[in-house]
Amino acid sequence: MAYVSLLPSVQAFLRQPHGMFLHGCSVSAKGGKLLPVVNPADGQTIAHVGQASGAEVDAVVESSRQGFKSWGLVTPAQRSAVLFNLADLLEAHGEELAQLETLQSGKLINISRAFEVGQAANFLRYYAGWATKITGETITPSIPSFNGERYTAFTLREPVGVVVGIVPWNFSTMIAIWKVASALVTGCSVIIKPSEFTPLTILRIAELAMDAGLPPGVLNVVCGDGSVGKALIDHPGTNKVSFTGSVPTGIAVGASAMQAKLTRATLELGGKNAAGFLPDVSLEKAVSGIIEAGFLHSGQICAAAERFYVHRSQIDPLLDQLVTRLKTLKIGSPLDDTSEFGPVTNAQHQQKLAHYFAQSRAQNNTIVYGGNVIDRPGCYVEPTVILANSASDTLMTEETFGPVATFLPYDDEDELVSLMNDSPYGLSASLWTNDLAKALRMIPEIQVGTLWVNMHTLLDPAVPFGGVKSSGMGREFGGAFIEDFTELKSVMIRY
Numbered sequence: 474m475a476y477v478s479l480l481p482s483v484q485a486f487l488r489q490p491h492g493m494f495l496h497g498c499s500v501s502a503k504g505g506k507l508l509p510v511v512n513p514a515d516g517q518t519i520a521h522v523g524q525a526s527g528a529e530v531d532a533v534v535e536s537s538r539q540g541f542k543s544w545g546l547v548t549p550a551q552r553s554a555v556l557f558n559l560a561d562l563l564e565a566h567g568e569e570l571a572q573l574e575t576l577q578s579g580k581l582i583n584i585s586r587a588f589e590v591g592q593a594a595n596f597l598r599y600y601a602g603w604a605t606k607i608t609g610e611t612i613t614p615s616i617p618s619f620n621g622e623r624y625t626a627f628t629l630r631e632p633v634g635v636v637v638g639i640v641p642w643n644f645s646t647m648i649a650i651w652k653v654a655s656a657l658v659t660g661c662s663v664i665i666k667p668s669e670f671t672p673l674t675i676l677r678i679a680e681l682a683m684d685a686g687l688p689p690g691v692l693n694v695v696c697g698d699g700s701v702g703k704a705l706i707d708h709p710g711t712n713k714v715s716f717t718g719s720v721p722t723g724i725a726v727g728a729s730a731m732q733a734k735l736t737r738a739t740l741e742l743g744g745k746n747a748a749g750f751l752p753d754v755s756l757e758k759a760v761s762g763i764i765e766a767g768f769l770h771s772g773q774i775c776a777a778a779e780r781f782y783v784h785r786s787q788i789d790p791l792l793d794q795l796v797t798r799l800k801t802l803k804i805g806s807p808l809d810d811t812s813e814f815g816p817v818t819n820a821q822h823q824q825k826l827a828h829y830f831a832q833s834r835a836q837n838n839t840i841v842y843g844g845n846v847i848d849r850p851g852c853y854v855e856p857t858v859i860l861a862n863s864a865s866d867t868l869m870t871e872e873t874f875g876p877v878a879t880f881l882p883y884d885d886e887d888e889l890v891s892l893m894n895d896s897p898y899g900l901s902a903s904l905w906t907n908d909l910a911k912a913l914r915m916i917p918e919i920q921v922g923t924l925w926v927n928m929h930t931l932l933d934p935a936v937p938f939g940g941v942k943s944s945g946m947g948r949e950f951g952g953a954f955i956e957d958f959t960e961l962k963s964v965m966i967r968y
């Protein structure tokens with residue numbers, strides 16, 4: 474076992490009071506309510522974070538309005554440079570940030586290092602390149618000239634204003650960085666509201682952002698439960714919400730945004746993602762694919778697959794091989810860098826998974842492997858494989874957001890496509906086959922925002938990401954985010 478020793482900088486950060494990052498400084502919130510931050514690996518409270526009061530939300534928004542003005546005076550090239558600096562600082566403080574993230578979320582330390590830090594830096598650098606490439610277009614107007622006058626027109630992409638970035642607990646650093654980067658390159662200021670379960674890392678990153686050269690007020694962080702998020706959306710001084718989280722909360726956020734003042738809203742929500750395996754794929758490749766799609770970070774990935782469709786002729790041997798592989802996974806502390814499977818992120822989530830296991834048993838599903846909370850300190854559950862009876866079973870329809878792969882056999886490709894589409898959600902899916910011609914014919918049939926072929930879960934900053942159906946509105950990454958973080962202004966000139 475290679476157990477990671479906590480850095481002195483991590484221990485010092487945990488000891489300091491936490492509340493907000495306001496106008497360039499870490500300050501403790503005076504709202505009164507203190508929210509515990511609990512390490513899900515052992516159930517110990519590692520810090521407390523003060524929930525912002527109404528007056529503190531006002532102060533944060535006021536700071537962000539000032540930040541928006543000052544950021545507007547900064548050239549695109551300078552904005553880009555600040556993001557590059559921040560990416561360098563994330564890497565320079567990589568071990569500190571990874572340890573903080575693992576302590577608050579239970580994420581395996583290697584995943585924190587590679588994704589929460591490494592990928593976050595990669596995304597920042599990708600976005601940094603966009604700062605200098607945001608353009609409008611010139612248009613030749615179509616109206617006739619009556620008296621010999623001429624017309625010309627062009628469009629400008631202008632920053633939407635103060636953005637509220639609301640972040641879930643599963644990838645609290647990387648998702649916060651997506652929102653920060655999208656806002657900053659388009660010239661917006663941003664207020665991050667992290668999940669109450671995982672507020673620490675972004676508070677530390679906000680400090681680093683000042684060292685990177687960000688003016689005060691351009692990035693603020695305000696902590697607290699969902700009521701703080703709602704107060705920010707409803708506030709007259711904010712202009713947009715970029716939300717990532719569950720479908721029910723996303724619908725509530727969208728409704729608040731529309732009711733408040735037509736606040737612009739993009740919603741990256743959950744789903745019940747499908748993976749379909751054609752029979753030409755070897756069992757070995759299919760098993761590796763299922764582990765990649767369903768069990769990385771204990772399945773707590775919005776894009777992870779939870780519904781697995783396998784040809785009837787293969788389902789029994791495939792489940793046997795999958796169970797054999799899952800039995801070898803080393804379950805252990807997320808700070809042991811040889812662990813392969815850690816806890817889920819909080820006790821509430823562990824209880825929710827226990828409820829789904831009970832429901833699955835009540836519906837007479839076959840629990841092929843796992844299906845229990847693990848009897849040890851912390852929020853551990855077993856990696857679980859379930860064989861459902863029908864497409865309407867709860868485990869085939871509701872997002873567990875855990876390490877739970879539920880299977881159903883299919884008989885032909887038409888049935889496979891119709892089963893994959895049999896969901897109100899459409900965030901992502903994967904199709905596994907060696908026959909690319911067949912895959913290309915099936916791609917247009919599958920109703921999702923992102924479809925992977927022979928892979929699952931990998932997000933790339935150059936490839937737009939977002940859901941169709943009830944999995945959300947809007948896109949992140951690529952150039953697609955620009956539309957959501959800017960307003961289009963049309964200018965027409967007579968001469």
Ligand code: NDP
Binds near residue numbers: 697874
């Ligand atoms: P939640 O929807 O519970 O919470 C998300 C964020 O919203 C948290 O910061 C939460 O604060 C806040 N919030 C809660 N209520 C409100 C409200 N009324 N107004 C404004 N903000 C509010 O999601 P989880 O944190 O539980 O994350 C898991 C979910 O996120 C899964 O469903 C998963 O699929 C989805 N997800 C989607 C992704 C995507 O890109 N499509 C990526 C990652 C996750 P608090 O935590 O303090 O309650």
